[in-house]
Amino acid sequence: MMKPDLITRFFQDTDETGRFAVTSSVTGVGYFVEPIGNGRGGDWGSYNPSTGxxxxxxxxxxxxxxxxxxxxxxxxxxxxxxxxxxxxGESPFGEISRRDTAYEAQGVRPC
Structure with a gap:
């Protein structure tokens, strides 16, 4: 069982951490997603064709x-x-869908 204080900690600073949770409307199973990275922001912005x-x-x-x-x-x-x-490059939503389909086949339904 997940420790109750971890739910609060999990959802703190979600803009910074990228953490989110999904609850299936089909099975009621909850999925927690935590992007793992290298601790620095990605390179992003606008391409300037004059400077390259x-x-x-x-x-x-x-x-x-x-x-x-x-x-x-x-x-x-x-x-x-x-x-x-x-x-x-792998989508967490693809994995969630795969797992949820397996749970549904096992007869898992929301309470």
Whole structure:
């Protein structure tokens, strides 16, 4: 069972951490998602064709949208089960859909 104080901690600073949760309307199963990154914001902005460079916009570097693996809350010690690490570019929604379909086949329904 997940520790109650972890739910509060999980949803703190979501702009910075990128953490979110999804509850299936089909099975009622809750899924917690935590993007893992390198602790720095991505390079983003507008391409300037005259210089060939990316020009940064207001807010650049403000939020990383991920946590480092060492800062992850989603661990067995914190009561999480069936933890998956997806590769770069893999959608968590695809994994959620796959799992939810399997749970539905097992007869899991919302309470």
């Amino acid at each position: 460079n990316i020009e940064h916009k207001k807010g650049d570097g403000k939020n990383t949208g991920s946590v480092m693996l060492t800062e992850s809350i989603i661990t067995p010690e914190n009561g999480f089960r069936n933890i998956s690490h997806l590769g770069v």
